[in-house]
Amino acid sequence: MGEATFKLLDNIGQELVDSGLISADQFAVVQETKKNLGGDIGHILIRKGFLTKDQILEFLSQRLNVPFVTLTDYTIDPDVAKLVPISLAKKYHFMPLFKIEDTLTIAMADPLDVFAIDEIRAALKCSVQPMLSSAEEIDQLLADNYRILEGSVKGAEEIEIIQYGNEGTEDVADKLKEIASGSKIISEVNRIMLTAIKEEASDIHIEPLENTVKVRSRIDGVLEERLILAKKMHLPIVTRIKIIGGMDIAERRVPQDGRVRAKVGGKRVDMRLSTYPTMHGEKVVVRLLSSGEVYGIETLGFDEFQRKTFEDIILKPYGIFLVSGPTGSGKTTTLYAALQRLNSQDRNIISIEDPIENEIPGVNQAQVNIKAGMTFASAMRSILRQDPDVIMLGEIRDQETADIAVRAAITGHLVFSTIHTNTALGAVTRLEDLGVEPFMTASALVGMMSQRLVRKICKHCKHEVEPDPVKFQALQIDENIKVYKGKGCKYCRMSGYSGRLGLFRVIRMSVDIKRMIVEGASEAQLNEAANKLGIKELKEQGVARIMDGTTTIEEVLRVTNVDL
Numbered sequence: 001m002g003e004a005t006f007k008l009l010d011n012i013g014q015e016l017v018d019s020g021l022i023s024a025d026q027f028a029v030v031q032e033t034k035k036n037l038g039g040d041i042g043h044i045l046i047r048k049g050f051l052t053k054d055q056i057l058e059f060l061s062q063r064l065n066v067p068f069v070t071l072t073d074y075t076i077d078p079d080v081a082k083l084v085p086i087s088l089a090k091k092y093h094f095m096p097l098f099k100i101e102d103t104l105t106i107a108m109a110d111p112l113d114v115f116a117i118d119e120i121r122a123a124l125k126c127s128v129q130p131m132l133s134s135a136e137e138i139d140q141l142l143a144d145n146y147r148i149l150e151g152s153v154k155g156a157e158e159i160e161i162i163q164y165g166n167e168g169t170e171d172v173a174d175k176l177k178e179i180a181s182g183s184k185i186i187s188e189v190n191r192i193m194l195t196a197i198k199e200e201a202s203d204i205h206i207e208p209l210e211n212t213v214k215v216r217s218r219i220d221g222v223l224e225e226r227l228i229l230a231k232k233m234h235l236p237i238v239t240r241i242k243i244i245g246g247m248d249i250a251e252r253r254v255p256q257d258g259r260v261r262a263k264v265g266g267k268r269v270d271m272r273l274s275t276y277p278t279m280h281g282e283k284v285v286v287r288l289l290s291s292g293e294v295y296g297i298e299t300l301g302f303d304e305f306q307r308k309t310f311e312d313i314i315l316k317p318y319g320i321f322l323v324s325g326p327t328g329s330g331k332t333t334t335l336y337a338a339l340q341r342l343n344s345q346d347r348n349i350i351s352i353e354d355p356i357e358n359e360i361p362g363v364n365q366a367q368v369n370i371k372a373g374m375t376f377a378s379a380m381r382s383i384l385r386q387d388p389d390v391i392m393l394g395e396i397r398d399q400e401t402a403d404i405a406v407r408a409a410i411t412g413h414l415v416f417s418t419i420h421t422n423t424a425l426g427a428v429t430r431l432e433d434l435g436v437e438p439f440m441t442a443s444a445l446v447g448m449m450s451q452r453l454v455r456k457i458c459k460h461c462k463h464e465v466e467p468d469p470v471k472f473q474a475l476q477i478d479e480n481i482k483v484y485k486g487k488g489c490k491y492c493r494m495s496g497y498s499g500r501l502g503l504f505r506v507i508r509m510s511v512d513i514k515r516m517i518v519e520g521a522s523e524a525q526l527n528e529a530a531n532k533l534g535i536k537e538l539k540e541q542g543v544a545r546i547m548d549g550t551t552t553i554e555e556v557l558r559v560t561n562v563d564l
Helices: 014-018 024-037 041-048 053-064 086-092 114-124 135-146 169-179 183-198 231-244 304-314 331-342 376-383 399-410 426-433 438-444 469-475 511-518 523-532 538-547 553-560
Strands: 094-100 103-108 127-132 159-164 203-208 212-219 222-230 256-264 267-278 281-290 319-324 349-353 364-367 390-393 414-419 445-457 462-465 483-486 497-508
Touching: 014 024, 024 041, 041 053, 053 127, 086 094, 086 114, 086 135, 086 222, 094 135, 103 114, 103 135, 114 127, 183 203, 183 212, 183 222, 183 231, 183 256, 183 281, 203 231, 212 231, 222 231, 231 256, 231 267, 231 281, 304 331, 304 445, 304 497, 319 331, 319 399, 319 426, 331 349, 331 390, 331 414, 331 445, 349 376, 376 390, 376 399, 390 399, 399 414, 399 438, 414 426, 426 438, 426 445, 426 523, 438 445, 438 511, 445 483, 445 538, 445 553, 469 538, 469 553, 497 538, 497 553, 511 523, 538 553
Parallel strands: 103 127, 319 414, 319 445, 349 364, 349 390, 390 414
Antiparallel strands: 094 103, 159 256, 203 212, 203 281, 212 222, 256 267, 267 281, 445 497, 462 483
């Protein structure tokens, strides 16, 4: 219950007696308790068992002429919840209930807070009608409908830090002693990380604002606000993160990077930590790399034709296979699936990654360490002296790495790598930009693939919607097909989406494509040749997923960059 609302009873307590809710003797006991022990009349009445919380709230409702609502088992319309940002709801401790025309009705623990109501009205640009309710019930509805940062200090203790920064195990005990005094900050940081891990977030953003600190998590590729903290929490939280990441806690003027390994419920999680100085303080991003099970080829989302093409490519004895797509599109996951398929006693598989996202038993994995001189290019030279059959190169970034990778492919090694281009065939142009001769590219390449990740519609709130003619036309979809969306519910954090799936374009090198590369054909010409071979583009794959009700038109438009 709102403290300010309860304290109103201190001024109108006698009216409880006049209304017959309590006796004069009971009120005398309450006043004596307040005099000796302090506190407000409302909480004393409940502790003494004279009145229940609901009885007090109903009395205040009548006395203040504000309607009282019980929120137990109350169902919130997702469209109404979407009107209110989580930060605003948390700041003023209210829950939107329903909206009729231009008036939003909200449940508040303190409906007399006129300043809060004014700010809510200004922020939402509509009239606001407050109703009185229990603070506990409001908290429960906020948690159910917004998936606010959950967990207690006890839950946060499930995280066990097992390695700090670049230190050896002998230094860990000393470091733990240094930070043991800040138990509240340790618990808060652990709680933020634990919640993000449970929600399968890929990144945590801790962003200082002028008067507050915003915490956001990237879930299914999209940032979602999780928590608003007091500004005074910023420096202690950043310092704690710097300590566990092995960074300089005294340096706030330049960006820093660190890392930490933790165990959460017996599962290892690697975290890459990064700070960046802004005008309101240091911004922190935590990349979460969960050492979970490696996906198999059959779970990636290929159709039958794509799966067969993919397997044909990766089973080649030598050559280079390139996977392209933007950051966060699942390229490494795809290459891990390929390594898992090839992993056997008779193959020597070596990888150089930045960073190692998952451990694969039987694969010799190493990580880039620029400070120590371990770059992709230097590692590739060493790998070639290790008698490899299969090499996974995390990314082709520069001319030296590209040249070594292509030569390795030509000389009898199977090389997998990623490359940052928007299309599969763009990999050819990118290699040429990096100085690889067209005839070398044609000889080395065995296949190319581009991919994107689209969010799946939440199965709990999926419903049919009216088609948008403009969007249908952009994707060239028949307007008679059924399309679906998610309304937004507690299972999908009001987003309407839950989980992701891949869209792929897999191209196996043909004689004609090789010849065209040697002749210097443009990407458009190569694309036309691939289309003639029946290789579907990403947009077509996305349309198929729209038609089977797996994803939305908006998602396909977002990841394929189709202009409206």
